[in-house]
Amino acid sequence: MKKISVKIFFVCILIAQNTFAQINPSGLNGSNRVFTAIPFLRINPDVRTGGMGEVGIATDPDAGSMFHNASKLAFANSNVSVAATCMPWLCTLVDDSFIANVSGYKKIGDLQTIGLSLRYFSLSKVQFTTISGQYVGTFKPNEFAIDLAYSRRLSDNFGAGVTLKYVRSDLARGQVVGSSNVIKAAQAIAADVSAYYTKNLLIGGRNSRLSLGTAITNIGNKVSYVKSQQPDFIPINLGLGSNLTIAIDDYNKVSFAFDINKLMVPTPDTTDLASSFIDKPLLSGMFGSFGDAPGGFKEEMQELMYSMGAEYWYNNQFAVRLGHFNENKYKGNRKYVTVGAGANFGIFRFNAAYIFPHVKQRNPLDNTWKVSVGIDIK
Numbered sequence: 001m002k003k004i005s006v007k008i009f010f011v012c013i014l015i016a017q018n019t020f021a022q023i024n025p026s027g028l029n030g031s032n033r034v035f036t037a038i039p040f041l042r043i044n045p046d047v048r049t050g051g052m053g054e055v056g057i058a059t060d061p062d063a064g065s066m067f068h069n070a071s072k073l074a075f076a077n078s079n080v081s082v083a084a085t086c087m088p089w090l091c092t093l094v095d096d097s098f099i100a101n102v103s104g105y106k107k108i109g110d111l112q113t114i115g116l117s118l119r120y121f122s123l124s125k126v127q128f129t130t131i132s133g134q135y136v137g138t139f140k141p142n143e144f145a146i147d148l149a150y151s152r153r154l155s156d157n158f159g160a161g162v163t164l165k166y167v168r169s170d171l172a173r174g175q176v177v178g179s180s181n182v183i184k185a186a187q188a189i190a191a192d193v194s195a196y197y198t199k200n201l202l203i204g205g206r207n208s209r210l211s212l213g214t215a216i217t218n219i220g221n222k223v224s225y226v227k228s229q230q231p232d233f234i235p236i237n238l239g240l241g242s243n244l245t246i247a248i249d250d251y252n253k254v255s256f257a258f259d260i261n262k263l264m265v266p267t268p269d270t271t272d273l274a275s276s277f278i279d280k281p282l283l284s285g286m287f288g289s290f291g292d293a294p295g296g297f298k299e300e301m302q303e304l305m306y307s308m309g310a311e312y313w314y315n316n317q318f319a320v321r322l323g324h325f326n327e328n329k330y331k332g333n334r335k336y337v338t339v340g341a342g343a344n345f346g347i348f349r350f351n352a353a354y355i356f357p358h359v360k361q362r363n364p365l366d367n368t369w370k371v372s373v374g375i376d377i378k
Contacts (some may be wrong), residue, residue: 030295031330032270034263034303037186037223037232038169040121040143044068045085045101049374051340051353052309053323055257058196058213059240059311062349063104063374066117068239069215070149071161071194073105073113080106083349083374091367094124094259105149115149115163128175141171157199161216163192167234171225181226188234190220207247215239216264222282230279233265236286251315259307263317267303302328309338317344321353336365349374 010101046064049056056068061076063083082104089097103117108197123141144167151161175232200207216238222231241259248254264286280288287310293299327333340353355368 031332032257033267033332034265034267035232036235036263036265037225038143038167038234039190040099040119040169041145041167041190041218042237043084043089043099043121044237045087045099045103045119045370047083047087047351047353047370048311048321048340048342049086049309049350049372050087050355051321051323051338051342052257052311053307053325053338055241055243055259055307055309055323057215057239058211058243059241060211060243060245060259063376064145064372066103066105066115066149066163069161069194069196069213069217069241070115070163070192071159071196072213073115073149073151073161074111074153074159075107075196075198076107076113078107078376078378080377081374083161083372085370085372087368087370089121089368090365093321096122097124098122103147105151111153113151115147115151117147117149118144119147120144123171126172128172131256139172139175143167143169145173145295147192157197159196161192161194161196163194164326165190165192165218165220167220169223169225181228183225184227186225188220188223188224190234192217192219203246209245211245212241213239213241213243219286232287233282236264238262238264253313255311255313257307257309257311261305261307262289262303264289267299299330302331304328305331305334316330318342334365347375347377349376 044050044054044067046056046067048062048064049059049068054142061072065072085101087099089369099121101117101119105113105115107113121143126141128137129135145165147163147165148243149161149163151159155160167188167190168185172183173185175183192215196213198209198211201210218234218236220234224231224235239259243255243257245253245255265284266280266289290300304329306326309321311319311321313319319342323338326335336355336357338353338355340351342351351372353370355365357365
């Protein structure tokens with residue numbers, strides 16, 4: 001039997017989602033987290049919205065829109081746009097884990113847009129040893145997703161989009177669990193469906209724009225890393241968002257955005273320890289997730305994640321951003337403030353964001369920053 005060093009303990013968590021749920025289904029202090037495989041699919045690689053509390057379902061479209069809501073791309077102003085992002089991950093635990101993302105879109109006439117993105121997650125190097133401590137090799141875990149999106153305007157104010165994606169999670173391939181279970185890479189084919197509505201209006205005599213959006217993301221097959229293991233749900237997510245942009249004058253404008261997200265995967269049943277919540281088929285697990293929490297309606301409401309953010313632009317050239325993300329203490333307890341800034345110089349776009357967790361205990365998100373550079377061609 002082989003074991004993994006303490007340094008990459010968080011990798012073990014990603015590999016053994018099902019095991020953790022069975023060992024501690026009720027969690028600590030009343031917690032009952034919703035576990036999924038390949039959770040990196042819910043890590044926001046977009047730097048602009050990363051500075052606004054992770055909102056993005058209804059914010060103005062740009063090259064990073066595919067993560068939140070690809071239907072927005074049909075309303076983009078530029079003909080072609082590309083952005084590249086880099087962000088270290090869990091830098092308080094390891095020093096060589098990072099996420100890189102490249103995304104962009106191309107408009108096809110006035111009504112249609114196609115988008116493409118590649119996300120790559122490089123985790124810290126793993127040193128494998130036998131139970132007696134004998135070194136048996138190293139491995140560099142990684143995960144990636146390739147997304148292809150199509151967005152179309154259905155009217156002057158409304159659009160819809162669909163995204164197809166291939167996902168591969170290679171965390172400890174070739175290693176053995178128990179006596180004969182060989183770990184393999186997990187693979188998924190998934191899709192997003194999304195919609196977006198935007199309307200120009202006047203508020204107090206000022207030109208304004210109200211936008212609403214919704215998206216169901218990562219609708220895909222369940223996966224496992226070991227043949228004998230029951231496959232787990234990937235992080236299928238329902239998001240609803242709103243955004244209001246107000247032009248203060250010819251040079252200044254401000255936006256306020258608010259998103260609600262919920263994982264559409266089964267909740268562990270803490271009232272029946274013999275039950276296996278991951279045995280549910282894909283569709284019944286997705287739609288049953290709105291009423292399967294053992295704590296009833298109160299617990300279902302605890303599974304909602306809230307994001308809010310604000311953005312100020314001067315002359316469409318310089319931006320500052322502020323936001324907040326909140327997750328219930330019994331469902332993960334991620335709570336943090338975000339700040340960000342942006343600058344446009346000709347066709348070039350630069351963005352940066354930083355996360356400030358505000359829970360009392362030491363947080364793996366401490367000192368997390370994101371930077372991106374992009375090109376917009378009108």
